[in-house]
Amino acid sequence: MSNRREEEAILKLPHLEQYTSRAYAAVSLAALLFVLGTIFAREESATLLSLSLFLLLLLTASNIFMKAEALALRKLIVEREASEIAIEGRELKVTTIIKNPTIIPLEYAEVVLNYPTTFKLVKGLPKTVLTIPPKSEVRLTYVLLPRIGVHIFPPVRITIRDLFGFFKSTADVGKTFQIRIYPKPVSIVGFRGSYSTKPAGLSRAKRKGYGIEFYGVREYVPGDEYRWIEWKASARFGTQRFFVKEFEHEVSLNIFLILDLRSPAFTGSWGNTAAEYVARAALAIANYSLRKGDSVGLVYIGDRVSHILPLERGVRGLTSITKELARIEWPKTHEISGLNYTYLANVLKKNLPKYLPRERNILVIFSTLHYGEGLGEFIDVLKELQARNNIVFMIVPMIEFFEAITLKGVQAAIYRIRAVRAIEDKQKTINTLLRNGIAAVTVGPHDIVDVAIRKLETIRAVM
Numbered sequence: 398m399s400n401r402r403e404e405e406a407i408l409k410l411p412h413l414e415q416y417t418s419r420a421y422a423a424v425s426l427a428a429l430l431f432v433l434g435t436i437f438a439r440e441e442s443a444t445l446l447s448l449s450l451f452l453l454l455l456l457t458a459s460n461i462f463m464k465a466e467a468l469a470l471r472k473l474i475v476e477r478e479a480s481e482i483a484i485e486g487r488e489l490k491v492t493t494i495i496k497n498p499t500i501i502p503l504e505y506a507e508v509v510l511n512y513p514t515t516f517k518l519v520k521g522l523p524k525t526v527l528t529i530p531p532k533s534e535v536r537l538t539y540v541l542l543p544r545i546g547v548h549i550f551p552p553v554r555i556t557i558r559d560l561f562g563f564f565k566s567t568a569d570v571g572k573t574f575q576i577r578i579y580p581k582p583v584s585i586v587g588f589r590g591s592y593s594t595k596p597a598g599l600s601r602a603k604r605k606g607y608g609i610e611f612y613g614v615r616e617y618v619p620g621d622e623y624r625w626i627e628w629k630a631s632a633r634f635g636t637q638r639f640f641v642k643e644f645e646h647e648v649s650l651n652i653f654l655i656l657d658l659r660s661p662a663f664t665g666s667w668g669n670t671a672a673e674y675v676a677r678a679a680l681a682i683a684n685y686s687l688r689k690g691d692s693v694g695l696v697y698i699g700d701r702v703s704h705i706l707p708l709e710r711g712v713r714g715l716t717s718i719t720k721e722l723a724r725i726e727w728p729k730t731h732e733i734s735g736l737n738y739t740y741l742a743n744v745l746k747k748n749l750p751k752y753l754p755r756e757r758n759i760l761v762i763f764s765t766l767h768y769g770e771g772l773g774e775f776i777d778v779l780k781e782l783q784a785r786n787n788i789v790f791m792i793v794p795m796i797e798f799f800e801a802i803t804l805k806g807v808q809a810a811i812y813r814i815r816a817v818r819a820i821e822d823k824q825k826t827i828n829t830l831l832r833n834g835i836a837a838v839t840v841g842p843h844d845i846v847d848v849a850i851r852k853l854e855t856i857r858a859v860m
Contacts, residue, residue, distance in 0.1 A: 469501035475571025546725035550574035577723035661767035738771035790836035
């Protein structure tokens with residue numbers, strides 16, 4: 398977040414001495430005593446007027462005291478400490494440090510430690526009343542369960558009051574605090590298939606081609622290089638027949654993982670949205686492919702922004718993708734409607750081609766297909782990408798499956814009945830894609846990685 402936006406957050410609430418209901422009651426009482434003092438006899442009048450004057454002096458003193466505390470409130474310094482590397486689902490300890498550089502103590506300060514609404518509070522109190530001593534500091538610690546992506550901690554809200562509660566002053570103190578939460582690693586088991594990996598990183602398909610790993614021997618034909626003659630095998634048949642070595646075909650893929658993580662992907666129970674599962678799957682697939690020597694790039698498409706990471710290999714590529722996944726933005730509530738395919742089509746048509754090498758690329762698109770208009774335009778863009786010798790296939794997380802993860806018994810049964818219509822509509826969209834030559838498959842929460850890797854290895858075997 399830029400410094401300008403942080404400064405705007407600091408100045409969002411002015412430091413005002415606000416009258417409370419007690420102050421209005423005290424002023425009303427002082428006025429009533431004054432009026433009564435002018436009506437009653439001299440002795441009673443003196444007492445009533447003295448009480449009225451006392452209340453007015455008390456209000457004035459409290460107001461002066463509050464102005465001094467409000468001055469100190471303006472000069473408070475707020476700092477936050479948290480882990481530099483935070484992973485979703487693992488406890489995040491956040492410490493807020495409130496420093497008072499003035500000589501004025503802030504008694505009975507009400508402190509609200511705001512945190513992102515997408516997080517869960519595990520331990521600690523986000524709201525407390527305390528005293529902030531002069532020339533000192535206080536530390537407040539609480540523990541949260543974070544979720545993947547970039548999140549903003551609002552400024553700390555502090556309210557101070559005078560001793561009698563006549564006045565109060567409320568302010569947002571300190572800067573906004575941004576933190577990035579990385580996706581948790583997903584283990585991949587049981588994917589050896591028809592390939593293995595050399596120390597250099599490239600994968601081998603179990604078919605003959607150019608490489609260094611021995612595949613088999615065949616009879617010599619004119620045009621074969623003499624250096625590949627297998628002399629031992631040839632010696633068994635005398636001088637009339639010669640055999641040459643064949644080697645396993647080495648394959649390295651160019652893979653772009655395209656994540657359409659707009660608002661609909663974020664619906665579902667805590668920690669079980671399609672967006673979170675897709676992000677974890679993308680990291681697992683990237684890790685898997687990079688270990689095979691492939692080049693992997695990432696396209697992130699959100700409601701308001703889109704980012705494209707170019708193809709990279711090895712540890713550097715994995716680091717870049719991990720950092721990019723930690724930049725996923727969570728939508729605001731009012732953003733979960735009015736989306737279409739046009740924005741997605743524009744990103745793929747205008748921005749992606751400049752990152753595509755001339756050789757064949759594999760574009761794996763993760764999208765909930767939960768939009769209204771622009772499907773035809775989106776299909777045209779995909780067909781154009783295929784015409785440029787790219788392989789395009791879509792993995793469609795069914796939101797309805799993700800929403801039902803935590804439901805059980807009758808609730809789950811009722812939800813399935815209500816979700817039938819939505820699933821049928823989604824299947825119509827997928828059928829439209831298939832009719833237009835776009836490969837698409839639906840997935841649930843637990844088979845995203847499996848489906849993607851098996852598809853990639855099927856492609857690898859024929860390249």
